Amino acid sequence: MHCHLNDFESGLFDENGNPEIIQPRRMFSLKDFFKFLQLLDNAQNNNLPLDEVFGSMYSSSGNFTLRFQGNIVPPLSSYNSYLLEIEYNQFFEKYSNKERAMLHFIENAVGLEGVSLFKIRNDGVIKKKIFKRER
């Protein structure tokens, strides 16, 4: 469980005096996702129920939780993290809507079925975000 910040000034400026802005993605990073996979892997190795493993991220754009309801999680070492970083960026460049980007990335790049993304609104309502296959 952790938070992702809003855009913030780096403290550095361009030649016109404009601040250099850092724009964190207010969505799980690939590294966050890998941590979630690691938790699942640990649970799997210790015969613990996988659907009781959660990864949560809090931001001004929404609070999100990942949950796995599939069967088997591949070990972390089976993924090429460098390739996935490139693909992660591509999905977030194309689908600037970060919920769609995350769902497409998990489905199409990671290829892991059974991961659910939940958005918890400020009023407490929880919405499950579903991957919609493109026609």
Added chain:
Amino acid sequence: MKEKTNYLLAILLFVGISCKSQIVPLEEYINYRTNETEIPEGTYIKDINNLLNKFEGTWIGEYNNLSYEIIITQETVSFLNIQKDRLLMRFRITTLSGEVIEDTTGLSNDSYSLIRGDYLNQYGTTYILNYYGSDTYCFQDGNIFINSLGLNNNQMTLFLYPGLDSFNQLCESSNNPPVQLFPMEKMTLLKQ
């Protein structure tokens, strides 16, 4: 009648092509990013105003007793049914006595370790690239900000804003804080 049908088909084809391909100036991409607007299928994020040209070339500088040679090129890349003009950055970092710390100048365009361009900021002055260093598991990654200066754009500033997350479970390094190859304050490079 046949002529009419052909004419209608030609119009439909033209409309179809127009709907499928759309050019977005590179400097407007930041609005899509900020407003979380999806890039339509077939869009070409194009550097129609040649804003990337000033960054292209070989740049030399020194910082903290290290010598930097930065080589910047342009490419048009296609992914997920969109196209995009962007910069690619290769680098060679050596000590002042010539010992090579890291050299990516020989890498091909599809190498994982290349630094790839992401977006031009809202002022159109700074270009931001994604960097994944050879020790990316231990925070050696982040965004590289470059900004060209001078009357002939013959100077460039560069700094790294490190990534905020790590693959800490895969980080075997005991370096704390992590070793960064790029400065976290602005360094100045000169165009060759």
